[in-house]
Amino acid sequence: MSLDSEAVKRIAWLARLSIDEDRVADYARDLSGILDFVEQMNAVDTGSAMPLAHPLDQSQRLRPDEVVESDQRERFQQQAPAVEAGLYLVPKVIE
Amino acid sequence: MEWETVIGLEVHAQLATRSKIFSGAATAYGAEPNTQACAIDLGLPGVLPVLNREAVRMAVKFGLAIGARIAPTSVFARKNYFYPDLPKGYQISQYDLPVVATGQMTITVDGALKTIGITRAHLEEDAGKSLHEDFHGSTGIDLNRAGTPLLEIVSEPDLRSAKEAVAYMKKLHALVRYLEICDGNMQEGSFRCDANVSVRRKGESRFGTRAEIKNLNSFRFVERAINFEVERQIELIEGGGAVVQETRLYDSVKDETRSMRSKEEANDYRYFPDPDLLPLEIGAALIDEVRATLPELPDAKQQRFRSDYALSDYDAEVLTATRELADFYEAVVRSANCDAKLCANWVMGDLSAALNEANLEITASRVDADRLAGLLQRIADDTISGKLAKQVFETMWQEGATADAIIEREGLRQITDSSAIEAIIDRIMADNPGQLAQYRAGKDKLFGFFVGQAMKATQGKANPQQLNELLKRKLDA
Numbered sequence: 001m002s003l004d005s006e007a008v009k010r011i012a013w014l015a016r017l018s019i020d021e022d023r024v025a026d027y028a029r030d031l032s033g034i035l036d037f038v039e040q041m042n043a044v045d046t047g048s049a050m051p052l053a054h055p056l057d058q059s060q061r062l063r064p065d066e067v068v069e070s071d072q073r074e075r076f077q078q079q080a081p082a083v084e085a086g087l088y089l090v091p092k093v094i095e
Numbered sequence: 096m097e098w099e100t101v102i103g104l105e106v107h108a109q110l111a112t113r114s115k116i117f118s119g120a121a122t123a124y125g126a127e128p129n130t131q132a133c134a135i136d137l138g139l140p141g142v143l144p145v146l147n148r149e150a151v152r153m154a155v156k157f158g159l160a161i162g163a164r165i166a167p168t169s170v171f172a173r174k175n176y177f178y179p180d181l182p183k184g185y186q187i188s189q190y191d192l193p194v195v196a197t198g199q200m201t202i203t204v205d206g207a208l209k210t211i212g213i214t215r216a217h218l219e220e221d222a223g224k225s226l227h228e229d230f231h232g233s234t235g236i237d238l239n240r241a242g243t244p245l246l247e248i249v250s251e252p253d254l255r256s257a258k259e260a261v262a263y264m265k266k267l268h269a270l271v272r273y274l275e276i277c278d279g280n281m282q283e284g285s286f287r288c289d290a291n292v293s294v295r296r297k298g299e300s301r302f303g304t305r306a307e308i309k310n311l312n313s314f315r316f317v318e319r320a321i322n323f324e325v326e327r328q329i330e331l332i333e334g335g336g337a338v339v340q341e342t343r344l345y346d347s348v349k350d351e352t353r354s355m356r357s358k359e360e361a362n363d364y365r366y367f368p369d370p371d372l373l374p375l376e377i378g379a380a381l382i383d384e385v386r387a388t389l390p391e392l393p394d395a396k397q398q399r400f401r402s403d404y405a406l407s408d409y410d411a412e413v414l415t416a417t418r419e420l421a422d423f424y425e426a427v428v429r430s431a432n433c434d435a436k437l438c439a440n441w442v443m444g445d446l447s448a449a450l451n452e453a454n455l456e457i458t459a460s461r462v463d464a465d466r467l468a469g470l471l472q473r474i475a476d477d478t479i480s481g482k483l484a485k486q487v488f489e490t491m492w493q494e495g496a497t498a499d500a501i502i503e504r505e506g507l508r509q510i511t512d513s514s515a516i517e518a519i520i521d522r523i524m525a526d527n528p529g530q531l532a533q534y535r536a537g538k539d540k541l542f543g544f545f546v547g548q549a550m551k552a553t554q555g556k557a558n559p560q561q562l563n564e565l566l567k568r569k570l571d572a
Contacts, residue, residue: 014363016177016184053170053192053368059376060171065112065149068119069133076137077129086128087235090179093225 002032097297102254108277109285116244117144132238138183150244153276163198171372180223193217212251257321287312304338320345404435430468433475470498
């Protein structure tokens with residue numbers, strides 16, 4: 001399976017990655033190589049194997065339903081570029 | 096052209112846990128912005144989500160209540176999209192292995208029963224809130240809601256009208272409240288839904304292209320949004336156009352749905368298993384433990400109300416609408432130990448009206464079950480008439496006294512002594528010879544005049560049935 005330049009640009013846009021136009025062809029070739037490798041693995045008959053959701057052979061630990069976090073808004077908001085009235089401010093998202 | 100509507104609902108129920116699904120931050124509604132958003136909810140580097148046991152138990156409880164299979168192993172996945180109220184850039188959800196699989200629910204529409212399939216229910220985290228009021232051209236973000244546990248309940252496309260969709264959603268709403276897994280507060284967004292709507296020509300077996308209407312947070316909006324959308328699609332197709340698969344928003348002010356252009360291209364969520372979370376395993380022990388906590392469910396309670404209290408389908412449905420109302424009704428019946436239908440009439444009638452007027456929930460009723468029962472006993476044993484009981488009830492609603500105390504204080508005890516009533520009738524007949532003569536000459540209508548006079552003379556306290564009988568006997572003598 002091979003990716004064309006358009007597919008590469010679309011994936012980059014979905015992941016919000018900025019890529020140089022002159023590297024697009026390289027990315028397309030490299031990513032296609034990875035997909036070919038996946039295709040190769042897909043050829044193996046795995047019908048009798050359970051799909052693996054996680055490499056560790058363990059199950060999820062559960063925590064009790066208790067409130068253990070306290071309000072640290074002051075400290076978190078020191079990292080933010082813009083805050084007002086306790087809110088984080090971001091560029092307007094509704095046109 | 097005859098058209099058929101096809102609807103599937105995705106209902107989001109906020110689970111009533113104290114802390115978030117993957118962090119120990121509080122979930123209480125209405126806190127100051129961002130005071131309940133911890134490092135995990137903010138998606139800061141180096142944090143790890145740990146699953147809330149109670150959220151899992153609640154999902155299992157729901158699954159058992161709809162007769163679904165609980166997955167022995169389910170997996171959390173990342174749903175990737177970019178939006179400022181989703182700090183991590185992905186929502187932790189479940190994709191191909193949800194915790195609850197294939198159950199069903201029965202709804203009643205226009206007296207007919209219909210079974211609606213539930214494809215799945217999965218656990219996920221809620222996003223934060225974007226506040227689009229003007230902050231100098233910026234949007235404000237409150238992440239208190241980020242990480243609140245949600246159970247997304249997905250129906251099969253089995254619903255065929257807006258009415259059915261509303262009936263299904265109401266039934267689901269009652270169920271999650273019975274199970275005490277969701278407070279059901281729709282105004283606060285604790286219970287909301289997305290509707291997938293399409294139309295097809297009658298007899299066609301394939302589905303039409305669907306539009307998804309997002310974030311409907313009232314039963315009325317669900318009905319109106321679907322009705323609008325169905326009309327829009329039919330007009331579009333009949334006009335030679337085609338429905339586009341897209342996400343739409345319902346505008347309740349204009350009563351229309353419109354396309355959400357900003358999310359048009361965001362449908363590629365690139366799900367993959369979340370490496371931060373191990374598979375969730377649910378064993379028989381946990382399932383049995385949760386099963387033991389299941390309350391009597393709405394359908395079973397309705398059935399029992401019909402058989403134990405000889406109530407009509409309608410009465411049983413109204414009285415079991417919430418667990419609290421059903422409990423109140425049963426407390427009244429137990430305490431009054433009289434006609435269960437009389438109790439039903441009062442709980443659904445005068446009491447409900449008073450609650451509505453005062454905008455109170457049944458649990459905050461100013462007349463509790465015991466006091467209401469005390470009043471009903473006095474109706475049942477003929478101490479007061481139903482009409483005077485209404486007056487006593489109003490006084491009870493205003494003050495804390497018992498029915499007996501009010502009846503005594505205001506001298507409302509019904510007159511059931513025949514000789515006393517007869518004496519009053521004799522006097523009225525003597526005082527109104529003209530009317531008596533006309534009545535006896537065939538003017539039957541005047542019977543009402545004598546009833547009125549007798550009631551006036553007894554201040555409404557004569558037992559109406561007894562008065563009618565005695566009056567008839569005397570006048571016709």
